[in-house]
Amino acid sequence: MREKGRKVIVSNRKARHDYAILDTYEAGIMLVGTEVKSLRLGRASLVDAFATVDDGEIFLRNVHIPEYTQGSWTNHEARRTRKLLLHRGEIERLIGKTREGGLTLVPLSMYFSDGNVKVELALARGKKSHDKRQDLAKRDAEREITRALGRRAKGMV
Numbered sequence: 001m002r003e004k005g006r007k008v009i010v011s012n013r014k015a016r017h018d019y020a021i022l023d024t025y026e027a028g029i030m031l032v033g034t035e036v037k038s039l040r041l042g043r044a045s046l047v048d049a050f051a052t053v054d055d056g057e058i059f060l061r062n063v064h065i066p067e068y069t070q071g072s073w074t075n076h077e078a079r080r081t082r083k084l085l086l087h088r089g090e091i092e093r094l095i096g097k098t099r100e101g102g103l104t105l106v107p108l109s110m111y112f113s114d115g116n117v118k119v120e121l122a123l124a125r126g127k128k129s130h131d132k133r134q135d136l137a138k139r140d141a142e143r144e145i146t147r148a149l150g151r152r153a154k155g156m157v
Contacts, residue, residue, distance in 0.1 A: 004114060009039050011109040012046035017132065019106055019124035025094070027119050028085035029060060029110075034068040039117060041068075044110055051084060051105035051121060053095050058084040060107060060119065084119060097123055 015021075031039075038044070045064040052059055060082045086094070097103050108120040127135075 007112045009042055009110045009112065009117075010044040010046055012049065012107055014047070015106045015108055015122065015124070017135075018127060019104070019122070020127055020131070021108075021122045021124050022103070023097075023123040024108065025086065025090055025121045025123070026113075027058070027121050029117050029119050030083040030085065031065075031117060035065050036117060037070075038065050038068045039110070039112075046107050046110065049107050051107065053091075053098060053105075056091065056095070058086060058091060058094065058105070058121075060084055063107065063110075084121065094123065102126075 043066050047064075049063045050061055052061060062079060063082065064079055094105065098105065102125055104124055104126065106122050106124045108122050110117065110119050112118070
């Protein structure tokens with residue numbers, strides 16, 4: 001019996017803070033059996049993870065999937081390079097965009113979709129520190145506005 005729906009394993013919250021997300025893609029990922037078992041336990045880290053283009057293929061690097069505790073000699077390496085599965089047209093588009101300059105491929109989240117492990121990959125541009133400060137100021141202002149509206153709606157002006 002296969003599971004249905006989408007179950008998030010891990011998400012990279014810092015990516016949205018450090019990068020301006022331009023476009024997102026859903027990619028499959030080539031894994032070995034013990035990696036999938038380790039992911040089913042919800043153990044993974046996308047900190048410092050990124051994707052690269054090598055020989056017309058896209059690879060995910062620096063993703064940490066710890067060894068499966070019940071694994072034997074067939075256990076996997078925790079930080080190995082893993083191939084991403086995308087359609088040829090998507091790969092060509094991503095190669096063109098990344099060669100443009102200033103753009104990078106960053107994994108946003110890893111999840112199970114109908115039993116298969118998927119990666120949400122983002123085409124992103126790095127933010128400067130003043131951009132981050134502007135985003136924080138904008139978020140704080142919006143939060144303050146919603147609080148004021150909430151107080152006003154409750155009649156506590």
